[in-house]
Amino acid sequence: MKKLLLSSLIIAISISAIVGCTITNELDINKNQKEEPSVNGNKLKEADIVGIVLEVNEDGTRILIDSQTDAVKGKVWVSITDETNFFEGLSENTAIGYRDVSRNFKVGNHVQILSTGEIAESYPMQALASAVYVNSNKT
Numbered sequence: 001m002k003k004l005l006l007s008s009l010i011i012a013i014s015i016s017a018i019v020g021c022t023i024t025n026e027l028d029i030n031k032n033q034k035e036e037p038s039v040n041g042n043k044l045k046e047a048d049i050v051g052i053v054l055e056v057n058e059d060g061t062r063i064l065i066d067s068q069t070d071a072v073k074g075k076v077w078v079s080i081t082d083e084t085n086f087f088e089g090l091s092e093n094t095a096i097g098y099r100d101v102s103r104n105f106k107v108g109n110h111v112q113i114l115s116t117g118e119i120a121e122s123y124p125m126q127a128l129a130s131a132v133y134v135n136s137n138k139t
Contacts, residue, residue: 047112047133048072056105063105064124065113075124078113080105085131102135110138 048071055064061080067073086101105111112134113127120126 044131044133045114047114048117049076049078049111049113049115049127049129051111052138053105053107053109053111056107060103060105063111065111072115072119072125072127076119077124077126078115079126079128080132081128084129087131087133101132103132105135106137108138109135111135 048069049065049067050069051065051067053063054066054075057063063078063080065076065078067076080103086103111132113129114131114133115127116130118128
């Protein structure tokens with residue numbers, strides 16, 4: 001009888017420890033997800049490619065930028081796709097400073113771009129644009 005009671009007690013403690021760890025891990029995961037801002041969330045991630053356009057390919061789908069951020073420093077080819085967000089068609093009530101960013105890239109323009117996060121470390125580096133925050137002529 002004592003062995004059965006002791007075995008049951010050990011099993012109960014083991015199950016509660018496993019369940020407790022699982023709940024704690026889920027809370028940590030949810031906490032980390034809330035802290036990570038996204039383009040589609042309430043806050044925007046900071047642009048990781050900021051600099052001057054050095055070259056634009058013929059169809060404007062790739063631009064060479066001399067980036068000066070801590071995240072991406074140096075020359076980087078950035079590819080622009082149909083999924084790249086230019087913040088077009090936003091209502092005036094939208095509390096965001098970026099609206100209808102130009103798709104017309106020109107040499108000498110100042111740009112602020114959020115990459116997808118994957119930067120190929122070739123020379124020049126290569127990245128894919130998730131969003132274009134600024135594309136302005138500084139002259």
